[in-house]
Amino acid sequence: MASKNTEHEGCAFGIDPEMWGERMTRGDTSDCRTDWFRMSRFGMFIHWGLYSELAGEWNGYSYHGIGEWLQFRARISAADYAKIASRFNPREYDPRAWVALAKAAGMRYIIITSKHHEGFALYKSAVSAFNIVDATPYGKDALAELAAACREADMPLGFYYSQTQDWHEPDAFGNNWEDIQAKRNFDRYLEQKVLPQIRELLTGYGKVAFLWFDTPGAIDAAQSQKILQTVRELQPDCLVNSRIGNNMGDYQSLGDQEIPATAHAGMWETIDTHNDTWGYVATDSCWKGPREILTRLLRVVAKGGCYMLNVGPDGAGVIPPLSADILREVGAWLQQHADAVYGAGLSPLGDFPWGTCTSNGARLFLHVFIWPPQGRLVVPGIFREKVNARMWSRQGGESLEVIPGENHIALNLPMHASSLLIPVIELECQQTPQPAPGVMVLEGYRNEFPASRAKLTEVECTKQSWMEKFGDWKHADCLTQWKRESVAEWRFKPLLSMRATIQIEYSSTFENGDTKWQLWIGSQKLEFPLIASGEDSTGIGGWPRRMRFRTIIAGTLQLNAEEQCLRLVPLEREANAVNITSVSIST
Numbered sequence: 241m242a243s244k245n246t247e248h249e250g251c252a253f254g255i256d257p258e259m260w261g262e263r264m265t266r267g268d269t270s271d272c273r274t275d276w277f278r279m280s281r282f283g284m285f286i287h288w289g290l291y292s293e294l295a296g297e298w299n300g301y302s303y304h305g306i307g308e309w310l311q312f313r314a315r316i317s318a319a320d321y322a323k324i325a326s327r328f329n330p331r332e333y334d335p336r337a338w339v340a341l342a343k344a345a346g347m348r349y350i351i352i353t354s355k356h357h358e359g360f361a362l363y364k365s366a367v368s369a370f371n372i373v374d375a376t377p378y379g380k381d382a383l384a385e386l387a388a389a390c391r392e393a394d395m396p397l398g399f400y401y402s403q404t405q406d407w408h409e410p411d412a413f414g415n416n417w418e419d420i421q422a423k424r425n426f427d428r429y430l431e432q433k434v435l436p437q438i439r440e441l442l443t444g445y446g447k448v449a450f451l452w453f454d455t456p457g458a459i460d461a462a463q464s465q466k467i468l469q470t471v472r473e474l475q476p477d478c479l480v481n482s483r484i485g486n487n488m489g490d491y492q493s494l495g496d497q498e499i500p501a502t503a504h505a506g507m508w509e510t511i512d513t514h515n516d517t518w519g520y521v522a523t524d525s526c527w528k529g530p531r532e533i534l535t536r537l538l539r540v541v542a543k544g545g546c547y548m549l550n551v552g553p554d555g556a557g558v559i560p561p562l563s564a565d566i567l568r569e570v571g572a573w574l575q576q577h578a579d580a581v582y583g584a585g586l587s588p589l590g591d592f593p594w595g596t597c598t599s600n601g602a603r604l605f606l607h608v609f610i611w612p613p614q615g616r617l618v619v620p621g622i623f624r625e626k627v628n629a630r631m632w633s634r635q636g637g638e639s640l641e642v643i644p645g646e647n648h649i650a651l652n653l654p655m656h657a658s659s660l661l662i663p664v665i666e667l668e669c670q671q672t673p674q675p676a677p678g679v680m681v682l683e684g685y686r687n688e689f690p691a692s693r694a695k696l697t698e699v700e701c702t703k704q705s706w707m708e709k710f711g712d713w714k715h716a717d718c719l720t721q722w723k724r725e726s727v728a729e730w731r732f733k734p735l736l737s738m739r740a741t742i743q744i745e746y747s748s749t750f751e752n753g754d755t756k757w758q759l760w761i762g763s764q765k766l767e768f769p770l771i772a773s774g775e776d777s778t779g780i781g782g783w784p785r786r787m788r789f790r791t792i793i794a795g796t797l798q799l800n801a802e803e804q805c806l807r808l809v810p811l812e813r814e815a816n817a818v819n820i821t822s823v824s825i826s827t
């Protein structure tokens with residue numbers, strides 16, 4: 241039975257951006273090889289391997305968190321883990337059904353794990369007998385079957401490949417619970433397994449749309465370059481993600497489940513689990529519903545990114561039915577609103593308190609996550625020409641009255657949202673609108689001022705990453721390293737005079753204690769404590785400390801409809817470790 245502290249023993253890499261290849265330049269949208277990818281916007285990620293058979297359980301102990309790391313967490317020896325192959329026999333594996341589900345979900349490409357950190361290949365590899373054909377009773381090449389199904393359905397197919405971590409191999413990284421890697425020769429691993437397997441994948445399965453690398457960690461630039469060169473020689477159009485490491489790749493894979501606060505230039509993607517694990521875990525039914533998936537997809541597309549959502553088939557080859565049903569609902573919405581996503585991208589108007597906006601040519605699509613009180617939707621922006629607006633669906637939609645205002649338009653909507661998951665309004669603008677100057681605070685919503693948009697004096701904005709369940713990564717831009725002379729400022733303008741409640745979202749350790757703060761809006765002052773929220777003061781086993789965000793009310797003020805500046809200042813030096821993600825104004 242695993243003890244508590246061994247759960248996180250010995251983080252394989254420590255936490256640095258290079259573990260995940262985050263430092264990569266932002267990809268180049270002028271690279272025509274990525275055009276189809278940008279137009280597609282939405283893809284299926286598949287994590288399937290021996291871990292799927294284990295389903296998160298080992299020796300009668302159930303591990304919560306990402307199931308594909310079970311060997312690491314249960315510290316299973318490579319020899320014992322390899323024996324699991326003898327019971328891997330996915331009798332219900334139906335690649336055509338997987339591809340049909342991707343199509344029904346509106347997903348336009350598939351990327352599947354060809355070899356994850358466990359070292360097991362889902363295809364017939366002449367390089368290592370630790371593969372689905374030679375080592376399992378199933379005995380067939382699962383990737384060849386999937387590639388055939390993808391070709392039949394005209395579905396681009398890519399392969400995930402773990403190029404640095406391989407817990408089965410003495411010359412790779414990551415297995416730090418046995419001494420098998422004590423005399424590691426990573427160059428030998430690269431030459432004798434990685435490069436030959438990449439050649440197998442790029443010569444034996446037809447056109448490969450992506451090679452998706454992961455946790456580059458200790459690989460050096462020359463080694464990343466060797467891999468990239470091999471890909472380019474064999475399939476020049478195969479797109480490589482940033483986790484090949486060392487600032488290389490055709491596009492950036494952000495941190496798992498990370499949606500950037502602001503629009504991102506270049507080619508990039510957010511990747512999401514459907515529940516809280518990539519590989520199948522029998523106890524994890526924390527499925528994101530269709531509304532949450534669509535909200536995340538739309539927020540990513542509205543910032544110029546692509547969104548890849550994962551499915552984790554079980555050891556029999558079955559995608560959990562609830563996961564599949566939810567994906568079909570997502571697909572039904574996408575079918576009705578295709579133009580708002582496929583080929584669409586970031587809009588000039590950014591996010592709003594009520595939702596977000598994507599653009600496709602001269603058309604803007606407003607995605608209303610929170611229906612406006614009294615049915616009047618305020619859209620901040622400078623609209624110089626006449627705007628036509630209508631509720632959007634493929635069958636058309638009712639026209640909406642547009643009321644022009646200073647630096648905004650208002651739309652009179654039906655009193656209640658239609659039954660659609662996320663109602664969409666199409667704006668036809670003769671001239672592309674420009675963003676409103678500054679932030680407009682809208683009545684009836686929580687207007688968030690994120691850390692990334694603050695004007696800072698003697699305080700830093702850094703991205704904090706931590707795990708909730710093991711491997712269930714979260715990320716937040718936080719204002720931190722506060723000093724007595726620190727100031728964080730946000731400029732804004734309430735659309736109307738309003739009585740507003742000001743809230744702060746933060747995380748802080750018990751050691752930090754309760755800290756005192758002042759918040760000024762014009763000459764009005766609020767003074768309040770941020771009481772310790774219970775953040776771990778140190779990480780366990782080398783993993784980052786876990787944040788514990790909470791939101792408090794700083795106070796309520798009467799605000800006039802004029803340009804305002806909100807200033808947040810600590811009253812004590814001890815506030816240095818407090819992590820503040822946002823200030824918000826709600827009415």
Ligand code: JFZ
Nearest residue numbers: 260308454455494495496518705713
């Ligand atoms: C890696 C893998 O270790 C994991 O099993 C899964 O395949 C995932 C898609 O990729 O895990 C990561 C990679 C990046 C981050 C976190 C976990 N990150 O940047 O926060």
